[in-house]
Amino acid sequence: xxxxxxxxxxxxxxxxxxxxxxxxxxxxxxxxxxxxxxxxxxxxxxxxxxxxxxxxxxxxxxxxxxxxxxxxxxxxxxxxxxxxxxxxxxxxxxxxxxxxxxxxxxxxxxxxxxxxxxxxxxxxxxxxxxxxxxxxxxxxxxxxxxxxxxxxxxxxxxxxxxxxxxxxxxxxxxxxxxxxxxxxxxxxxxxxxxxxxxxxxxxxxxxxxxxxxxxxxxxxxxxxxxxxxxxxxxxxxxxxxxxxxxxxxxxxxxxxxxxxxxxxxxxxxxxxxxxxxxxxx
Numbered sequence: 563x564x565x566x567x568x569x570x571x572x573x574x575x576x577x578x579x580x581x582x583x584x585x586x587x588x589x590x591x592x593x594x595x596x597x598x599x600x601x602x603x604x605x606x607x608x609x610x611x612x613x614x615x616x617x618x619x620x621x622x623x624x625x626x627x628x629x630x631x632x633x634x635x636x637x638x639x640x641x642x643x644x645x646x647x648x649x650x651x652x653x654x655x656x657x658x659x660x661x662x663x664x665x666x667x668x669x670x671x672x673x674x675x676x677x678x679x680x681x682x683x684x685x686x687x688x689x690x691x692x693x694x695x696x697x698x699x700x701x702x703x704x705x706x707x708x709x710x711x712x713x714x715x716x717x718x719x720x721x722x723x724x725x726x727x728x729x730x731x732x733x734x735x736x737x738x739x740x741x742x743x744x745x746x747x748x749x750x751x752x753x754x755x756x757x758x759x760x761x762x763x764x765x766x767x768x769x770x771x772x773x774x775x776x777x778x779x780x781x782x783x784x785x786x787x788x789x790x791x792x793x794x795x796x797x798x799x800x801x802x803x804x805x806x807x808x809x810x811x812x813x814x815x816x817x818x819x820x821x822x823x824x825x826x827x828x829x830x831x832x833x834x835x836x837x838x839x840x841x842x843x
Contacts, residue, residue, distance in 0.1 A: 570675065573599050586679035591651065602652045665701070676698070705742075706839075719749065720748060723753065734811065739777075749781075753796060755788075
């Protein structure tokens with residue numbers, strides 16, 4: 563039986579005017595255009611303080627506000643120009659800490675989704691923006707979609723859900739997960755990675771049966787993956803099955819940091835270019 567859910571209506575995009583966040587804005591705008599939603603481009607700024615014995619602001623707050631509003635209008639115009647159909651694009655810039663401002667705006671608008679990019683313009687902003695994204699993922703109670711630098715929007719047809727078969731009834735946000743699956747009319751693939759190459763115990767089997775029952779009405783497919791590392795197993799399956807989005811539960815384990823951690827040999831989340839949807843317990 564199909565679930566009766568309201569379709570996606572509001573998407574907030576956190577932007578810092580980097581190439582990555584501009585790509586995230588374009589991704590979100592295409593998503594909004596395809597599914598009939600409005601978007602809000604949100605930018606939080608803080609006044610830089612001079613490094614001296616007596617700290618004082620380097621620029622005027624009004625000037626910073628004016629500059630931020632101007633940049634948002636430019637981004638709005640550019641983003642709208644890349645779409646095939648016109649959508650409602652709203653903007654808001656304010657002096658605030660990003661996590662606090664985002665949380666306040668989310669409580670005001672009750673968005674279906676918050677969209678963020680992962681990296682910034684250079685090594686320093688990659689560190690800062692990456693950190694801001696990770697903080698937002700853990701601190702916001704709203705679904706956060708992390709868009710890798712080169713991800714391009716396509717209609718969502720296949721969604722992967724990484725599940726460890728531990729306390730699934732208590733920790734899995736079943737209603738939210740089902741909402742995204744039914745709103746997008748997508749196929750759901752539940753993945754469990756066995757990175758110890760061990761036989762499933764009775765408890766794990768019981769949990770797997772339980773999640774199967776919880777997701778029965780969306781006809782989920784279940785997959786067991788053997789891999790030495792969880793992230794490698796997940797990305798192998800994402801590539802193999804050509805998944806469009808990957809769903810993880812941030813507070814359940816530290817998988818998010820592992821997937822976003824950059825390495826000289828493998829950049830796991832960058833390798834797939836698949837957006838990662840983070841939803842909470």
